[in-house]
Amino acid sequence: MHPEEKDIYKFVIIVAAVLSIIIAYFIISIIRQQRRTLKLNQEKIQAEISTMENERRRIASDLHDELGPLLSAVKLQISSLDTQDEQDRALIAKSGNHIDEIIRKLRDISNNLMPNTLIRKGLIAAIDEFIEGINQLQTQHLKISFEHQINQAIPKEKEIHLYRIIQEIIHNTLKHASASSLQIKLKTADNKLILFTEDNGIGFDYATRRRDNSGLGLYNLGSRAEIMGGELDITTEPAKGMRCLFEIPL
């Protein structure tokens, strides 16, 4: 090697060392930035969902505990009216029926906002009840099957998220999937809760949907999985249905 080349070689080594430091700094800053973004994002989602659930609980309780009894009292008062006029009697009976209908609707709304069964009897009973309700109401012929094998207690705060996830998946399947079958399987294994759903509907291009940010439902599913510290895998293709796999630590 020429003497000049020796000097150049030294210079090259110095430049390589500087380059290594720059790359190392870049990698470390990327990792730190991702951790910071992740933490902030999780806190934001947690706050948003907690606010939403608290608001739902408050509205459900107001409807159920305040408006419900008030309407029952109104119905009682109307029923106690004594009149001989046939037209008035018919009007009172009709108003009574309307009030019954309003009370029933209020109960449904309240139940949708925060299901009583979930609070009193737990997740499995609430999902069973929800599916039963859907089966009675739906005009499409979607067959929903629900299997479960729960050997460990599920924390209450996770139950509400899981209930919302299943609610969202059923609604999405009814609204968009054109499916005739939806399977929901829930089990606990190795300190994890596994929720698997599969429909035989029209599916979609997952990458396009994510890229276009057009799937608010999908975003909600991901957010709920995220705040439970879990993972969500969605497998779907046009004409090939959709599979969701949630793995939630218990």
Added chain:
Amino acid sequence: MDIQFALSLGVLLPAGLALFKLKNIDNQYYWFVAFLWTGLLFELANRFFIWRFGNNTIPWNVYNILEFLILMQMFRIWNIGEKFRKWFGWFMAGSFVLWMGELLFIGSIHRFNSYFAIYYCFMVVIAAVTALNQLIVTEKRNMLRNPKFIISIGLLIFFTFRIFVESILMPILRISPEFNQRIFGIQIYINLLVNLIYLIAVICIPKKRTFTNL
């Protein structure tokens, strides 16, 4: 077997493990496995050409375009950008014309064609940085266990240094063979480090999801 050749075969570790795991890995990583195996075959072809013909310019020039195609295809599958996906065909065609142009008009198959090498290393670095930027936003888990992150870091390190090395080794800079050898020595150690990073990436590649009944 000389030490340089032994170190350059470091790619055998990630390539072997990737082949072992091939049936169980997500198809997003198939192109990465192809990249590792092409690298290994290139090292062997290099050795053969040097032994048989005294230089390795032919496998080197062919490998450059092949490696570029494989890596870009991998980034396309990873969906690193809408525009990249949209213009992929044109981009690859343009790059192929560049490779061919340098081969026919500036250099030859019997020379190390540095311009294309620098260009494609630069493109790989840009693609790796784009993939990393996307991962910062989309990845919800620990990045240090994400194979895409680890692969992108490996590519970023290797190709940044390679741009540096290729720039120094350009034929227009008339340097002695000894100096050339010393500069190339830097790249061998970088190569070893990056092969270890690829090994970690292969270990971190998750198994295909299996959906079991209750």
